[in-house]
Amino acid sequence: MPTFAFDDDAVTVIIGSGAGGGTLAHELTRRGIKVVLLEAGKREAPETFSQSPNEAFGMLTWLDPRSQSGDWSVARDFPTLPVWHCKTVGGSTVHWTAASLRLHEWELKPATTFGRMAGSSYVDWPIPYKELLDYYRLAEKRMYVTRRNGIPGLPASNNFKVFYQGAKKLGYRKVHTNYMAINSRPQDERSICLQQGFCVQGCKVAAKWSTLYTEIPRAEATGKLDLRVGAQATRIEHGKDGRVTAVLYRDAEGREQRQKARLVCVAGNGIETPRLLLLSDSARFPDGLANASGNVGRHYTRHTMGFVWGVFDHPVHMYRGAVLAGLVEDETVHDARRGFAGGYHLELCALDLPSFPQVGMPYGWGRDFARTIESYANMAGMLIVGEDVPRADNRITLDPVRRDRWGLPIPHLHVDEHDNNLAMRHHAQERGNMLYEAAGAKQVLFGPPPPATHNMGSCRMSADRRDGVCNSHGQTHDIPNLFISDGSQFTSSGSANPTLTIVALALRQAEYIAKQMTARAI
């Protein structure tokens, strides 16, 4: 492992080792570019993953405090944990359940497709769909996504059998075991899925794609990666010309370090990325880096979510098997007759027992609640994942009062749900209800959205520099050697789980960076 010098100003510093940062690190290093990868969390491995859900949560999750406001139900149900993502090498690809969906062409043009919508801040993506499609194909190969490139689908679990029966009875046509970055056969020197159902705790057999054991070791093998674990970036510095020059961070011992850089790429997930730009304010950039347009932290989206649980007379054991291996695609259309804009997916979902009462029905207590939990073994589950309308005031700011352990302002989230989200959730819950009733459910229950697992839009890309933070390559409009490399750069949420798109954009960004470096433009 090379250790690049702190004053080596030829290195690229990437902040965060998850879907975006981990992929980018591999792509740059295999092109011979020197990378220092800063990761705030520790390094685990399949051998060290815990099989106790509560313990795994404590080991992997980003638990630094966040404050929040707004009328979304998460503020009521999860006041101290509005967001759910990882702090560990591999980022949230250690936690993720591996559903790998593409955005549709019309979802990249929401302003055009939906027309004027009061209380929204839509603009169209500045990227041609055809081009994104090429990178989707590359990403799907890289991640070994099922039902693509001739890779077989995952087999049907019990939970899927119930889902499928109901969906077909309702007349849905595109229903299958989802596009999953989980091995349905041994490949990439990784095991097949053992249907253990502990995807969220970290896959013990590495059947699920995670940068922790795919992209990062491959980047290390190039000899060009310097991964610094337990290293939390606290500030990005710039020079007189306004270009970024170095990253300040706290190392694993809490000491402040300064790493010089030719280029800085921020991939800290949708909350920490805008926070870091805001924390890096200076005399020249009083509102934070790359924030001349005032868009850093704004237009924050999460997907319109919610759970539907069906209770049956017979056992289902939903916790057995790959968690998200089931999908209905038919509602992913824009059809104004439904009373809302945009589309949604119904995805198979299960929660383990300690998590189910906390996340699946977080409001409950008393006799009815206890009875519901007792039917856990006879329960089937699904998750709604739909378009979330961006709003300028749904945003990440710095908390004016509260500080973290380094004395830095903690991030504050404000979210007011657009009526479109409420109408969509209602529609999706009704469909979920009908689906389980068609499969013979004796009771159907709704669970509110969980803490935000998909964080997007908070440093969005835009054709016009006044509308967003970066261009279609994630390069910030204001600072040519500062890049956004995670879901923060999404212009809108669409209805696809974000990770495949994050990886596709990272592949595209790496190509662009390499070319720009060769041309000495950056």
Next chain:
Amino acid sequence: MEQPSPLPWLIDRRRFLQNVTGVITGVLVAGSPLALLAPSRSWAIELGSLSSDEGTTLMAMLRSLAPHDHLEDAAYAMVVKGIDRKAGQDQALRTMLKDGLSQLNADGPFAGQDEDRRVALLRRIEATPFFQSVRVDNLMMLYDTPQAAALCGYEGEVFSKGGYLYRGFNDLKWLPDPPLADAGPLDL
């Protein structure tokens, strides 16, 4: 394969309490999943923040929040122990718990009331941070006990046994199997 302890707060004997402030005792029911692990059927939980009375009140509160008639006291007692441990490290929580529990006992011992009365008392304080804190801790700890897992039919981790691939992930027989085109082959 090393098995993580499912119940760190019960089995962890490394941390001895400096001061024992209270004790709750009981007997494991026949067939309790803990009976296999425990050397004897009677159990005792030592408290380091709450008094015996407070512990008993808290236990009654937990049972009213999540009334499972077939769940033995020992499961709720583990949650009492878990909350007591948290309170040992958090002065504000300790004060909140003590105040909240004493209020529940204001009109006579809460634990001695019938369920309707206990529920009515809890409804009144549903919006308080005390209630919410206990409710959420109960969700987190109660359903992580082996007794709750057994009651709800949750088998937990089977990685050590090769996953559910050959242990019933697709054993549902009361509905037809989806066609192969929409699912995928089993890799044998």
